[in-house]
Amino acid sequence: MRQLVPVLLVVLVAALDVTVIAPILPAVLVDLRVNSAEADRYVWIVSGYLLAYTLTIPVMGRVSDIFGRRATFLVALGVFLAGSAACAVAGSLPAIIAARVLQGLGGGAMVPVAMAAVGDLLPPARRAGALGVVAAVDTLGWVLGPLWGAAIEQLTGDWRWIFALNLPIGAAAALVLARLWRGAPLAGPRRAPFDLPGALLLTAALLCLSLGLSVTAELPGGANRALGAAPNPLSAYRLPLVTAGIVAFAGLVAVEWRAAHPLIPLGLFGQRRFAAGNVTNFLIGAALMVAMVNVPLLTALQVDAAQVSRVSAELLGTFSLAMGLGALAGGRAAERLGDVGVTLAGLLVAAGGFWHMSGWGDAFARPRMVLDLAVTGAGVGLVIAPIAAVAINAARRGDLGIASGIVLAMRLLGMTLGISALTAWGVDRLNHALRSLPPVTQQPGESLTAYLARQQELAVQYAIPATMAVIRDTFAAAALICLVAIIPALLLARRSGRARG
Amino acid sequence: MRPPPFVRLSPVILVLILGLLACGRSAPTPTPAPSPQALIEAATARFAELQTAHFVLTIEGDVFLDPQQSLTLRGAEGNIQRPDRAATKADLGFAGATISVELVSLGPDQYMTNFLTGRWEQAPADLAYNPAVLFDPERGIQAVLRATRDVTLVGNETVAGVAARHLRGVAPRAAVTPVTGAAFHADPIDFDLWIDAETSDILKVVLHDTAAAQGAIPATWTLELSRHNEPVHIERPAT
Numbered sequence: 001m002r003q004l005v006p007v008l009l010v011v012l013v014a015a016l017d018v019t020v021i022a023p024i025l026p027a028v029l030v031d032l033r034v035n036s037a038e039a040d041r042y043v044w045i046v047s048g049y050l051l052a053y054t055l056t057i058p059v060m061g062r063v064s065d066i067f068g069r070r071a072t073f074l075v076a077l078g079v080f081l082a083g084s085a086a087c088a089v090a091g092s093l094p095a096i097i098a099a100r101v102l103q104g105l106g107g108g109a110m111v112p113v114a115m116a117a118v119g120d121l122l123p124p125a126r127r128a129g130a131l132g133v134v135a136a137v138d139t140l141g142w143v144l145g146p147l148w149g150a151a152i153e154q155l156t157g158d159w160r161w162i163f164a165l166n167l168p169i170g171a172a173a174a175l176v177l178a179r180l181w182r183g184a185p186l187a188g189p190r191r192a193p194f195d196l197p198g199a200l201l202l203t204a205a206l207l208c209l210s211l212g213l214s215v216t217a218e219l220p221g222g223a224n225r226a227l228g229a230a231p232n233p234l235s236a237y238r239l240p241l242v243t244a245g246i247v248a249f250a251g252l253v254a255v256e257w258r259a260a261h262p263l264i265p266l267g268l269f270g271q272r273r274f275a276a277g278n279v280t281n282f283l284i285g286a287a288l289m290v291a292m293v294n295v296p297l298l299t300a301l302q303v304d305a306a307q308v309s310r311v312s313a314e315l316l317g318t319f320s321l322a323m324g325l326g327a328l329a330g331g332r333a334a335e336r337l338g339d340v341g342v343t344l345a346g347l348l349v350a351a352g353g354f355w356h357m358s359g360w361g362d363a364f365a366r367p368r369m370v371l372d373l374a375v376t377g378a379g380v381g382l383v384i385a386p387i388a389a390v391a392i393n394a395a396r397r398g399d400l401g402i403a404s405g406i407v408l409a410m411r412l413l414g415m416t417l418g419i420s421a422l423t424a425w426g427v428d429r430l431n432h433a434l435r436s437l438p439p440v441t442q443q444p445g446e447s448l449t450a451y452l453a454r455q456q457e458l459a460v461q462y463a464i465p466a467t468m469a470v471i472r473d474t475f476a477a478a479a480l481i482c483l484v485a486i487i488p489a490l491l492l493a494r495r496s497g498r499a500r501g
Numbered sequence: 502m503r504p505p506p507f508v509r510l511s512p513v514i515l516v517l518i519l520g521l522l523a524c525g526r527s528a529p530t531p532t533p534a535p536s537p538q539a540l541i542e543a544a545t546a547r548f549a550e551l552q553t554a555h556f557v558l559t560i561e562g563d564v565f566l567d568p569q570q571s572l573t574l575r576g577a578e579g580n581i582q583r584p585d586r587a588a589t590k591a592d593l594g595f596a597g598a599t600i601s602v603e604l605v606s607l608g609p610d611q612y613m614t615n616f617l618t619g620r621w622e623q624a625p626a627d628l629a630y631n632p633a634v635l636f637d638p639e640r641g642i643q644a645v646l647r648a649t650r651d652v653t654l655v656g657n658e659t660v661a662g663v664a665a666r667h668l669r670g671v672a673p674r675a676a677v678t679p680v681t682g683a684a685f686h687a688d689p690i691d692f693d694l695w696i697d698a699e700t701s702d703i704l705k706v707v708l709h710d711t712a713a714a715q716g717a718i719p720a721t722w723t724l725e726l727s728r729h730n731e732p733v734h735i736e737r738p739a740t
Binding site: 458 | 566567568569571572575576590592594595596597598599600601602603614615616617618619620622625626628
């Protein structure tokens with residue numbers, strides 16, 4: 001187990017970086033001078049990491065079979081650290097998105113390789129417990145991410161330190177691991193089957209769908225959006241991207257059915273409870289990410305700039321802590337009350353919480369926001385454990401490893417696609433709301449100062465409230481997603497005769 | 502196990518190669534560094550010939566654009582074309598959000614986007630600032646360079662991969678104001694200037710304000726010029 005401690009440390013750091021960005025996102029946007037109405041582009045600071053993290057999870061366990069655990073883990077760690085360094089020095093939006101993608105590729109790769117290393121290092125009797133520890137550390141990182149990010153930003157006054165601090169931690173872990181793992185009974189390089197067509201089609205499908213869903217229709221003639229935001233250059237390719245994504249997805253299904261060693265054994269989805277659990281997981285991922293990204297953006301419009309990261313961390317910390325406690329309670333409650341009942345209860349609580357969040361006012365109201373986020377987080381948490389348990393238990397014993405990976409990847413996928421689609425919807429609504437404002441023109445004899453003051457007055461009266469209204473509407477959409485998730489959740493109860501081989 | 506002879510001799514071989522390379526070149530004749538004043542004059546003359554350039558302005562600190570101190574300038578980027586054309590996109594901070602305003606100057610005609618709707622409109626008649634002022638020999642960059650004092654050569658550096666000479670000095674606020682607007686509080690203003698060691702093109706200017714309004718952070722302006730004399734197209738926007 002001693003050999004796994006540095007592994008757990010870097011898995012924790014990589015998991016922290018999934019959510020660490022949330023409370024500091026407003027500060028990053030100000031620093032990089034990103035227009036507030038270009039959310040469909042800056043959301044990629046979050047979803048770029050998530051997408052890369054998601055894509056590597058089903059792939060890298062197999063890759064480590066071919067190249068050996070030690071080499072694969074150390075390369076993944078190196079990629080993660082290179083991405084962290086690039087984030088720390090990023091000077092533009094494209095630069096930080098590229099850096100976050102690199103970071104996500106390395107961060108996501110470490111989780112499955114760490115799990116595979118557990119299998120190599122520990123006897124079968126101790127593996128289950130150790131795998132539980134790896135999963136718990138991964139979840140702990142997600143929960144602590146917002147608090148860690150805000151704490152470092154408040155202490156140093158610069159969000160870049162959050163990424164820079166990964167370097168000494170990761171480098172120390174790499175040095176210790178290189179020494180500890182020398183001669184350890186880890187799987188070395190060997191010939192192993194790898195589903196390269198499946199991996200490429202999965203990457204193409206998710207990338208095209210994420211990009212296609214994240215862009216909005218633009219105004220004719222390439223005109224600027226409201227607030228002076230530039231049109232998204234990808235908007236002309238929205239339909240081709242979504243089509244390419246669907247085609248790649250169809251190709252993936254065709255390839256995986258025929259593959260001797262498929263990346264994603266589609267037979268698993270023939271188990272109705274497995275499929276239903278994963279669809280529910282996908283939808284709950286989409287809903288929870290709305291809170292993670294949009295609560296700090298709303299906070300940035302309500303509190304002083306210097307307070308944004310601290311206040312956001314308090315709010316998101318409440319949400320993620322409640323989610324963690326809800327997950328623990330959900331697991332226990334499901335044993336007594338049944339998986340379906342607890343899942344449905346959690347979805348209803350989460351839907352109610354999100355719905356209540358959609359009624360937040362324009363002024364910052366800490367007690368109500370904290371309470372609503374606690375309720376919503378607890379609801380989301382109640383759902384997570386039972387649906388994961390149902391899905392994994394529905395799989396055959398030999399498929400348990402891949403089934404766990406798919407459950408985790410589906411939630412991440414829901415987070416990525418959900419926030420992309422909802423952000424595009426929000427940007428579209430904000431653009432229409434602001435462009436339909438009454439025209440503001442300089443009156444004869446009106447000075448520039450007076451004209452600017454009148455525009456600012458209009459901004460305070462209309463633009464800022466309109467932005468907050470759009471953000472609140474995404475919470476209502478998240479409530480709706482939770483309600484929709486009740487449909488697959490109801491299918492969890494039906495038992496197919498083929499479950500559990 | 503002893504390493505093979507080639508490996509054992511490799512340091513000797515390396516020294517021999519380096520020695521041969523050194524002997525192959527004649528000893529460089531030290532050229533006297535030009536005086537700071539001569540460098541400033543060369544940059545001024547070169548700027549007088551500049552036809553187009555791309556600029557990026559980055560601001561650290563607070564530069565308020567309104568008396569209420571609620572609208573801040575965060576930076577700008579654009580192209581300038583001699584004698585009086587400019588296209589600029591400025592990023593402004595307002596109520597926790599970043600918004601953008603575009604400005605196109607075609608001689609005396611100026612157009613800007615409304616910062617709420619993003620639509621193009623005629624710029625206000627009393628808009629006192631036109632980026633094309635940079636080319637004005639009496640009020641632009643050349644005038645600022647001529648007014649500089651106490652200039653010293655800091656050293657030879659590289660800016661975006663280009664060999665540059667780094668100069669430092671001060672400029673009176675009155676000379677800088679037409680270029681920056683009335684944004685500076687200190688007088689004189691400290692500056693750092695990097696000019697292309699070969700062509701004398703201005704590559705980068707950093708202006709340091711050492712004073713600020715109450716409660717504000719003194720601003721540092723960094724102006725980077727690139728794509729010197731490359732073609733640009735600045736057209737009238739559809740209003």
